[in-house]
Amino acid sequence: MYLKNIHLRQFRNYQEQKVEFTAAKTILVGNNAQGKSNLLEAVELLATLRSHRMARDRDLVKEGEAIGQIHATLERQTGISDLTLTLRRNGRRSVALNGESLRRQMDFLGVLNAVQFSSLDLELVRGGPEGRRNWLDTLLIQLEPVYTHILQQYNHVLRQRNAFLKKNQDLGLSTQQSELAVWDAQLATTGTRVIRRRDRAIQRLAPIAAAWHANISGSTEVLEIKYAPSVPLVQNQPEEVQQAFLTKIQQRAVAELYRGTTLVGPHRDEVELTINQTPARQYGSQGQQRTLVLALKLAELQLIEEVIKEPPLLLLDDVLAELDPSRQNQLLDTIQDRFQTLITTTHLSSFDSQWLNSSQILFVKAGEIISSPATL
Numbered sequence: 001m002y003l004k005n006i007h008l009r010q011f012r013n014y015q016e017q018k019v020e021f022t023a024a025k026t027i028l029v030g031n032n033a034q035g036k037s038n039l040l041e042a043v044e045l046l047a048t049l050r051s052h053r054m055a056r057d058r059d060l061v062k063e064g065e066a067i068g069q070i071h072a073t074l075e076r077q078t079g080i081s082d083l084t085l086t087l088r089r090n091g092r093r094s095v096a097l098n099g100e101s102l103r104r105q106m107d108f109l110g111v112l113n114a115v116q117f118s119s120l121d122l123e124l125v126r127g128g129p130e131g132r133r134n135w136l137d138t139l140l141i142q143l144e145p146v147y148t149h150i151l152q153q154y155n156h157v158l159r160q161r162n163a164f165l166k167k168n169q170d171l172g173l174s175t176q177q178s179e180l181a182v183w184d185a186q187l188a189t190t191g192t193r194v195i196r197r198r199d200r201a202i203q204r205l206a207p208i209a210a211a212w213h214a215n216i217s218g219s220t221e222v223l224e225i226k227y228a229p230s231v232p233l234v235q236n237q238p239e240e241v242q243q244a245f246l247t248k249i250q251q252r253a254v255a256e257l258y259r260g261t262t263l264v265g266p267h268r269d270e271v272e273l274t275i276n277q278t279p280a281r282q283y284g285s286q287g288q289q290r291t292l293v294l295a296l297k298l299a300e301l302q303l304i305e306e307v308i309k310e311p312p313l314l315l316l317d318d319v320l321a322e323l324d325p326s327r328q329n330q331l332l333d334t335i336q337d338r339f340q341t342l343i344t345t346t347h348l349s350s351f352d353s354q355w356l357n358s359s360q361i362l363f364v365k366a367g368e369i370i371s372s373p374a375t376l
């Protein structure tokens with residue numbers, strides 16, 4: 001797929017900016033805090049309706065404005081699509097495809113696909129489980145857009161159940177359990193949908209990531225990715241998972257009453273990353289952790305391509321400089337011209353001349369983008 005152009009209006013630090021993409025690779029160069037990552041974030045939002053920076057819509061809209069908009073034209077094998085995402089400082093966002101408003105966000109997802117890779121991704125290895133859950137959910141949204149709806153349903157039930165637990169901490173255990181039964185059933189049904197899909201995604205992703213990892217590390221290290229759901233997943237049959245879910249809720253009832261929050265469910269899942277059977281967080285150097293993240297990202301690219309049958313976009317946010325030359329080359333060799341790639345950097349010197357010659361170079365300064373630095 002090929003992103004032909006993007007038009008930002010009152011988005012982040014952009015007032016009004018159109019960009020035409022004229023090559024498979026675009027390098028956005030500029031000093032810190034000029035708007036390079038903001039442009040990549042706009043593309044990420046069109047692909048997933050999420051931002052890895054966890055920004056609220058009010059942060060995405062330009063300061064002092066009420067509405068922001070991202071509009072883009074995308075070419076796919078199936079034809080050309082026009083995507084519009086409208087963000088409101090105070091209010092709900094809306095989406096349109098080819099000029100027609102869509103009622104369901106899910107119908108907007110899956111049109112543009114992108115893998116985003118920034119230095120924040122190192123937190124996938126070093127950080128807590130929430131970051132890994134978010135990463136997996138964002139991937140799933142692209143593999144199966146209906147997942148966004150499933151996740152919303154689960155989170156809705158979870159919020160309601162948590163509110164009930166918090167409000168009724170002084171009820172006795174048996175009264176509380178009988179009143180909770182209706183929430184438990186819904187939590188188990190919606191939670192099971194989340195768990196089964198996460199399991200499926202990891203099963204597909206893990207061997208691809210392990211192969212990339214062996215390739216980059218020269219087969220000296222073995223990467224294993226394991227999904228560790230909060231509810232045991234012995235048999236992947238929905239009824240059995242739901243039953244296991246309810247049993248586990250029963251087991252944690254006293255603790256939930258005491259803590260006033262839900263302790264069982266996919267909001268407490270973990271994705272375990274191990275290298276040579278040691279948790280990756282504890283294993284080796286920063287360089288080895290970078291190899292792992294690079295392997296994950298290459299696996300995401302490959303898996304999305306396999307599922308949607310077209311190469312997704314790749315968004316490299318200030319990440320090339322963090323990789324050593326051999327890992328850089330590994331990445332660049334994989335990308336070639338097959339994946340349209342947007343790259344941000346503060347210095348063009350980190351690129352080899354072959355890359356510079358074949359890339360479109362854009363200069364970013366204070367929320368403006370131009371193709372020649374002379375006029376900045």
Ligand SMILES: Nc1ncnc2c1ncn2[C@@H]1O[C@H](COP(=O)(O)OP(=O)(O)OP(=O)(O)O)[C@@H](O)[C@H]1O
Nearest residue numbers: 012013032033034035036037038059060061062063
């Ligand atoms: N809602 C907003 N309204 C106005 N300006 C904003 C808004 N959100 C972010 N900015 C501005 O955008 C700039 C940050 O841009 P961005 O994150 O794209 O940096 P960058 O060019 O990628 O730099 P770095 O190399 O540091 O990542 C900051 O100056 C920030 O104040």
